[in-house]
Amino acid sequence: MTLLSDIYYVCWRDMKRFLVQKPRILMTVVQPLVWLVLMGNMMSGLTDNPFTARMLGVEKYIDFMTPGIMIMTTLFGGIFGGVSLVWDRRIGFLNKMLSAPICRASIPVGKMAATALQSIFQVSIIALIALALGVRFSTGIPGFLLMIAITTLFSFAMSGISLSIAIFVKTIEGLHPILNFLTMPMMFTSNAIFPEAAMPAWLRTISAWNPLSYAVTPVRTLAIEGWVWEKIIPGLSVTFFFALVMVFIATVQFKRSIA
Amino acid sequence: MAHIIETDRLTKTYAGGVTAVNGVSFAVEEGEIFGFLGPNGAGKSTTIMMLTTLIRPTSGRASVAGFDVAKEPDRVRLSFGYVSQELAVDDNLTGRDNLFLQAGFYHLPKKEARARCEELLKLVDLYERAGDLVETYSGGMRKRLDIAAGLIHRPKVLFLDEPTLGLDIQTRRQIWQYITHLREEVNMTIFLTTHYMDEADALCDRIAIIDRGVIKVIDTPANLKSRIGGDIVNIRFAEAVQEKIAEAVRAVSGLPVVYSVKPHKGGCIVVVKNVESAIPEIFQVTQPLEVKISSVTVKRPSLDDVYLHFTGRELRNESGSREDAMRSRMMMRRMRAG
Ligand SMILES: Nc1ncnc2c1ncn2[C@@H]1O[C@H](COP(=O)(O)OP(=O)(O)OP(=O)(O)O)[C@@H](O)[C@H]1O
Ligand SMILES: [Mg+2]
Numbered sequence: 001m002t003l004l005s006d007i008y009y010v011c012w013r014d015m016k017r018f019l020v021q022k023p024r025i026l027m028t029v030v031q032p033l034v035w036l037v038l039m040g041n042m043m044s045g046l047t048d049n050p051f052t053a054r055m056l057g058v059e060k061y062i063d064f065m066t067p068g069i070m071i072m073t074t075l076f077g078g079i080f081g082g083v084s085l086v087w088d089r090r091i092g093f094l095n096k097m098l099s100a101p102i103c104r105a106s107i108p109v110g111k112m113a114a115t116a117l118q119s120i121f122q123v124s125i126i127a128l129i130a131l132a133l134g135v136r137f138s139t140g141i142p143g144f145l146l147m148i149a150i151t152t153l154f155s156f157a158m159s160g161i162s163l164s165i166a167i168f169v170k171t172i173e174g175l176h177p178i179l180n181f182l183t184m185p186m187m188f189t190s191n192a193i194f195p196e197a198a199m200p201a202w203l204r205t206i207s208a209w210n211p212l213s214y215a216v217t218p219v220r221t222l223a224i225e226g227w228v229w230e231k232i233i234p235g236l237s238v239t240f241f242f243a244l245v246m247v248f249i250a251t252v253q254f255k256r257s258i259a
Numbered sequence: 260m261a262h263i264i265e266t267d268r269l270t271k272t273y274a275g276g277v278t279a280v281n282g283v284s285f286a287v288e289e290g291e292i293f294g295f296l297g298p299n300g301a302g303k304s305t306t307i308m309m310l311t312t313l314i315r316p317t318s319g320r321a322s323v324a325g326f327d328v329a330k331e332p333d334r335v336r337l338s339f340g341y342v343s344q345e346l347a348v349d350d351n352l353t354g355r356d357n358l359f360l361q362a363g364f365y366h367l368p369k370k371e372a373r374a375r376c377e378e379l380l381k382l383v384d385l386y387e388r389a390g391d392l393v394e395t396y397s398g399g400m401r402k403r404l405d406i407a408a409g410l411i412h413r414p415k416v417l418f419l420d421e422p423t424l425g426l427d428i429q430t431r432r433q434i435w436q437y438i439t440h441l442r443e444e445v446n447m448t449i450f451l452t453t454h455y456m457d458e459a460d461a462l463c464d465r466i467a468i469i470d471r472g473v474i475k476v477i478d479t480p481a482n483l484k485s486r487i488g489g490d491i492v493n494i495r496f497a498e499a500v501q502e503k504i505a506e507a508v509r510a511v512s513g514l515p516v517v518y519s520v521k522p523h524k525g526g527c528i529v530v531v532k533n534v535e536s537a538i539p540e541i542f543q544v545t546q547p548l549e550v551k552i553s554s555v556t557v558k559r560p561s562l563d564d565v566y567l568h569f570t571g572r573e574l575r576n577e578s579g580s581r582e583d584a585m586r587s588r589m590m591m592r593r594m595r596a597g
Binding site: 002005008009092093095097099101102 | 308311312313333336337339341343344345346347348349351352356360361363364365366392408
């Protein structure tokens with residue numbers, strides 16, 4: 001049973017690569033900071049208006065935003081997780097790994113695990129920044145841990161999609177536009193930034209089916225409302241199964257694509 | 260297990276329809292340095308990738324260390340080290356971490372892995388720079404690191420795909436030294452590909468000349484050269500009457516040690532079976548005639564002549580040609596970009 005050890009080393013490498021890129025780490029801190037401070041301020045007018053405030057269900061827009069930003073950051077980190085596979089193929093590193101006696105599945109799974117670890121790091125940073133800006137999660141530390149669990153599952157789902165595409169699209173030039181094309185509509189048709197209550201009916205329907213919304217809703221519930229299980233369970237289970245299916249598909253596709 | 264590497268009518272046809280390797284059969288002895296010599300696109304890398312389980316043969320069979328590459332890929336993988344044509348090292352890790360990672364892929368215990376990393380870093384003279392990121396390494400250093408990674412689990416067989424492509428003369432010689440060291444010290448079997456004549460000549464116990472996916476000939480460098488038919492002797496006569504020279508040439512061509520004679524600039528080029536005995540005989544047979552030999556030069560056939568003989572094509576011989584330099588520069592840029 002070398003699978004776990006192999007996953008560990010594939011993941012260890014990707015984490016080392018992540019940690020060595022200082023600008024990238026800095027960006028993971030700066031980006032949510034900018035989003036929270038800027039968007040939080042820009043949109044604060046919404047919560048001055050009692051009508052829109054009721055739609056958002058919060059006193060300050062930043063309370064509403066924080067869970068959305070957590071999921072969006074996870075979305076971006078995850079959906080570009082497949083790029084490293086294309087890169088490894090191009091520099092010959094993939095063949096180097098494949099010529100070693102490692103479990104084939106450990107390559108996609110290790111990469112997804114590394115992406116998930118990075119998303120945990122980012123979500124924690126976002127939480128700290130939000131805390132500094134006066135946001136308080138209504139479920140405290142235990143709630144925050146469940147929020148981390150949900151974003152982690154969501155990260156696996158997104159990097160699973162990304163890897164499944166990267167297995168077929170073998171160039172970075174080809175992969176980037178596809179991934180961009182996926183992220184933008186997914187983001188704007190979800191409840192990450194806008195409350196469903198403020199959407200026209202057609203958009204609300206799309207949002208209700210959007211996997212992003214399924215991840216946002218339980219996280220936001222935990223952050224704002226508390227342990228309202230009937231609003232947490234559906235999103236949590238959908239995200240869990242989504243992650244499971246995507247990890248499975250990515251792994252099977254990967255195994256099929258190699259000799 | 261008779262041979263450490265064995266192939267039987269190994270064939271690879273790519274999805275596009277290109278038959279890169281076409282019915283190749285050969286056997287490599289344990290402890291041998293075996294070379295595949297051939298031009299770009301000959302099918303060298305494709306053969307190595309089939310032997311290293313990276314691509315499936317379309318037909319035919321191959322085994323490494325006694326295990327079939329298609330049936331027992333994992334046991335095959337444990338038995339060889341592979342250093343690809345690309346510089347497959349991770350730029351964003353240090354040299355030491357690259358090796359440690361490789362040790363992890365081969366499931367070495369951590370403590371042993373650390374010790375092995377230090378040992379190999381010393382072997383390839385990277386110990387001082389081991390803690391630096393690979394992106395700060397030169398091309399030669401990367402190649403050395405890549406070779407060290409291929410040795411991490413002390414494999415029985417080492418596959419080196421164009422190990423000195425685009426490197427300068429000093430670095431090439433250094434890598435040749437590592438290769439011969441490995442054979443002498445640990446009796447490692449080495450399978451390498453190259454399109455440098457001098458490299459094949461200097462390193463290999465046996466050479467297979469491959470062209471367009473087909474092996475033309477397999478033999479030792481010395482035998483290959485002797486297959487050309489022998490040594491080449493260039494004779495010049497001092498000024499004399501035309502007929503006398505013609506008579507002398509006729510006399511030389513009548514000798515049993517002589518294969519062929521071609522008149523050439525007031526003399527002749529003679530291919531002989533054995534120079535040592537041929538030259539005295541040539542002198543003897545021309546002495547009674549009214550001509551004087553003014554000079555004799557002897558040339559042993561080079562691998563170039565051999566290559567031309569077997570493929571009907573010439574292979575660039577000079578190492579580090581412009582095209583190579585360009586190919587390797589492109590490789591580096593690819594490594595560094597992004
Ligand atoms: N993945 C592939 N798909 C289709 N054709 C390929 C593929 N890889 C190689 N080929 C073709 O197979 C032939 C042999 O290629 P190969 O890489 O084995 O040659 P080589 O001897 O290693 O050459 P070089 O000295 O350039 O490395 C070439 O004609 C090449 O175009
Ligand atoms: Mg090649």
